[in-house]
Amino acid sequence: MNPLGKLDVCAPRLSDAEVARLLRTDYGLDGRLRPLLSERDQNFCLAASDGQSYVVKIAGAAEDQKAADFQILGLLHLEARECRATVPKIRRTRGGASSTTILHGETRHVVRVVSYLPGRLLADVSPTLSLMRSIGRSLAYLDIALSDFECDGDQQPLLWDMQRAANLLPLTTHIPDGVLRQVVLDCFDDFQRVAEPQFAALRHQVIHNDVNPGNVLVEENDSGSVAGIIDFGDMLRAPLVVELAIAASYLRCDDADALAYIAAFIAAYDRISPLEDVEIDLLYHLLRTRLATTLTMLYWRLAVKGNDDNYAQESLHSESGAERFLARINAITPQALSDRLRQECGR
Numbered sequence: 001m002n003p004l005g006k007l008d009v010c011a012p013r014l015s016d017a018e019v020a021r022l023l024r025t026d027y028g029l030d031g032r033l034r035p036l037l038s039e040r041d042q043n044f045c046l047a048a049s050d051g052q053s054y055v056v057k058i059a060g061a062a063e064d065q066k067a068a069d070f071q072i073l074g075l076l077h078l079e080a081r082e083c084r085a086t087v088p089k090i091r092r093t094r095g096g097a098s099s100t101t102i103l104h105g106e107t108r109h110v111v112r113v114v115s116y117l118p119g120r121l122l123a124d125v126s127p128t129l130s131l132m133r134s135i136g137r138s139l140a141y142l143d144i145a146l147s148d149f150e151c152d153g154d155q156q157p158l159l160w161d162m163q164r165a166a167n168l169l170p171l172t173t174h175i176p177d178g179v180l181r182q183v184v185l186d187c188f189d190d191f192q193r194v195a196e197p198q199f200a201a202l203r204h205q206v207i208h209n210d211v212n213p214g215n216v217l218v219e220e221n222d223s224g225s226v227a228g229i230i231d232f233g234d235m236l237r238a239p240l241v242v243e244l245a246i247a248a249s250y251l252r253c254d255d256a257d258a259l260a261y262i263a264a265f266i267a268a269y270d271r272i273s274p275l276e277d278v279e280i281d282l283l284y285h286l287l288r289t290r291l292a293t294t295l296t297m298l299y300w301r302l303a304v305k306g307n308d309d310n311y312a313q314e315s316l317h318s319e320s321g322a323e324r325f326l327a328r329i330n331a332i333t334p335q336a337l338s339d340r341l342r343q344e345c346g347r
Contacts, residue, residue: 011039011040011042011060012042012059012061013104014042018102019033019056020033023056023113027094027100029049029050029113030048031046031048031049040062041058043055043058044058046113052115052116053115053116054114055088056111057111057113058102061107063110063156067156068112069153070152070154070235071112071232071235075087076090077145077149084145085138085226086117087230087232088114088117088228088230088232090113091114099111119227121216121217122135122217123214126223127261128224129264131224131226132262132265132268133265133268134225134268135251136269137226137268137271138226138229139243139247140268140272140273141272142229143240143243143273146207146208147205149206151206154235154236154237155237158209159297160297161209162289162290162293163238165192165196165293168292168297169185169188171296171300174296175299183292183327184292187289187292190285191286191289191292194285195282195286195289199239202241202282203241204238204240205237206235206236206237207235207236207240207242208232208234209242210231210234210246211243212247212250213250214231215229215231216230241282244283245282245286246290248283252321252322252325258325258329259340262287263340264344266283280338280345283337284338287329288330291322291325294322295326
């Protein structure tokens with residue numbers, strides 16, 4: 001297996017004309033295509049002539065049919081379950097299929113079209129406690145709807161999979177600052193000693209696995225309410241608490257109380273989908289693991305892909321606060337974080 005998972009494979013590079021032709025032939029859709037930034041796929045927003053908007057996702061060469069089907073079936077499952085969190089819906093082809101394929105050179109790529117959800121990215125909105133609570137509720141509803149989803153392909157090899165965090169250790173050599181590199185290594189060591197040995201006993205299910213500020217939409221006219229959760233490309237089966245740790249790692253409060261946003265988010269989630277005590281106790285360690293992962297992947301991508309990689313440059317901008325937030329979390333003890341979360345959850 002490729003030790004870098006899927007991330008060292010170039011994204012597809014189909015022309016607008018190729019994509020437009022496929023959409024017209026297979027979906028009966030015409031309109032204006034706009035490229036969307038993606039880590040390993042090629043994505044477009046289609047403003048269709050029927051007045052609707054869609055996201056067109058062309059899977060990278062490293063994604064096999066089983067993984068693509070898993071993501072599609074996950075969205076279909078959420079629709080069938082009438083998930084209370086708003087998520088994209090699959091647009092079927094003219095023949096009723098949930099996806100199609102396109103041949104580019106000698107490679108065949110899976111193509112799927114989903115509804116475009118309106119709203120502002122969380123990354124572009126000033127955070128509030130009410131918004132953090134809304135994120136907690138939305139994610140709880142999403143995870144409840146996914147709790148009985150089972151499908152082949154739910155173990156795709158991603159380095160963003162926290163269960164494989166140890167695989168990142170060789171990539172830490174790309175972190176140029178020696179002090180930061182050691183901080184990251186300490187986080188991974190803590191993960192292997194404390195968190196990883198407990199994974200087998202935790203609740204497992206399919207999770208979104210990437211609830212970050214680029215995948216959460218906020219209502220246009222209500223900055224305290226979530227409009228939707230998008231991009232299920234990293235979805236997989238993992239301990240449920242990993243879902244929360246990932247989302248929490250992006251709720252970075254710059255005020256004196258570094259845990260204000262995380263506490264509001266966790267408490268709102270817990271009221272709808274109660275957490276187990278062991279899960280609360282692991283959040284400190286998993287939060288640090290995700291921040292260490294973010295920094296490792298950022299510096300690896302910058303070193304390997306270079307300045308011409310648009311995704312790496314965007315990540316450099318969007319993750320500018322990850323190092324600072326990790327330092328603030330490191331200044332808090334595991335017990336202090338657990339006590340704070342239990343208090344917020346009314347325990």
